[in-house]
Amino acid sequence: xxxxxxTAREFCGGDDAEDLLDSLARALNAAGxxxxxxxxxxxxxxxxxxxxxxxxxxxxxxxxxAASEVISKSKDLGFTLLACPDTTTCFHSEPNQTWEIPSFxxxxxxxxxxxxxxxxxxxxxxxxxxxxxxTLWFLPQLDASLANPRANPLPRYLALASDTTALPTFVLDxxxxxxxxxxxxxTAVLVPRAHILTEALMRIMARDHGKDVGLxxxxxVGYMSFxxxxxxxxxxxxxxxxxxxxxxxxxxxxxxxxxHMKEVLFRLMRAVGVPVExxxxx
Numbered sequence: 001x002x003x004x005x006x007t008a009r010e011f012c013g014g015d016d017a018e019d020l021l022d023s024l025a026r027a028l029n030a031a032g033x034x035x036x037x038x039x040x041x042x043x044x045x046x047x048x049x050x051x052x053x054x055x056x057x058x059x060x061x062x063x064x065x066a067a068s069e070v071i072s073k074s075k076d077l078g079f080t081l082l083a084c085p086d087t088t089t090c091f092h093s094e095p096n097q098t099w100e101i102p103s104f105x106x107x108x109x110x111x112x113x114x115x116x117x118x119x120x121x122x123x124x125x126x127x128x129x130x131x132x133x134x135t136l137w138f139l140p141q142l143d144a145s146l147a148n149p150r151a152n153p154l155p156r157y158l159a160l161a162s163d164t165t166a167l168p169t170f171v172l173d174x175x176x177x178x179x180x181x182x183x184x185x186x187t188a189v190l191v192p193r194a195h196i197l198t199e200a201l202m203r204i205m206a207r208d209h210g211k212d213v214g215l216x217x218x219x220x221v222g223y224m225s226f227x228x229x230x231x232x233x234x235x236x237x238x239x240x241x242x243x244x245x246x247x248x249x250x251x252x253x254x255x256x257x258x259x260h261m262k263e264v265l266f267r268l269m270r271a272v273g274v275p276v277e278x279x280x281x282x
Contacts, residue, residue, distance in 0.1 A: 029147040043223065194228050
């Protein structure tokens with residue numbers, strides 16, 4: 001269990017989520033472990049209005065065990081994290097859900113939900129860890145230089161969560177917008193840039209075709225077009241081919257250009273080396 005010592009606060013989501021993520025990133029970085037934001041809170045940061053119930057971080061595969069130990073033992077995160085009481089019934093370990101199952105998770109105290117409900121109906125917020133090989137496997141290996149993100153130059157595919165050139169600025173009257181850029185300009189949290197997130201979603205769409213995860217990733221690609229590209233924060237020209245062409249075909253409003261999702265999916269599968277049935281070759 002990780003706790004925030006005597007200064008632990010009650011977790012209320014929103015700004016507290018940003019604070020907790022920053023504390024987690026700094027704790028991992030202090031141990032020489034780089035990390036990158038992932039999941040639905042990342043989508044929110046890019047401007048997609050979606051509900052989230054986990055703060056997901058990607059770490060190098062070789063550092064997964066060490067990262068789990070760091071966040072389990074950290075005493076100065078500002079909030080209390082609890083070990084999962086039963087991974088067999090916990091929502092975050094449930095295989096039949098629309099997003100990936102993390103390799104490790106801790107619950108955030110105070111978010112456990114109603115005690116009168118069955119465990120499977122309680123969805124506490126969690127801190128989760130994912131290995132790079134299951135999420136951003138197509139990027140270069142996250143290396144030690146990224147464990148000091150405010151001091152070292154960042155690769156072009158990553159940005160700090162406070163970077164207003166990469167992320168939208170939150171405007172209160174834009175009710176159809178996600179959170180946008182982190183409020184603190186000193187955050188240590190790293191995010192994949194919008195075109196990298198889009199490519200990742202398209203790759204997951206192909207890798208997990210026929211599964212809920214793949215279908216959900218396909219929907220998220222549409223969100224990236226509607227909420228991020230239209231606000232000028234997603235440059236499709238930065239997507240490698242055939243991802244750029246297939247993204248345009250999938251999201252175009254022009255019936256002549258638009259391609260059916262099934263056709264996009266099979267072209268994606270072929271592009272990333274996922275086997276396709278002979279009759280599906282176009």
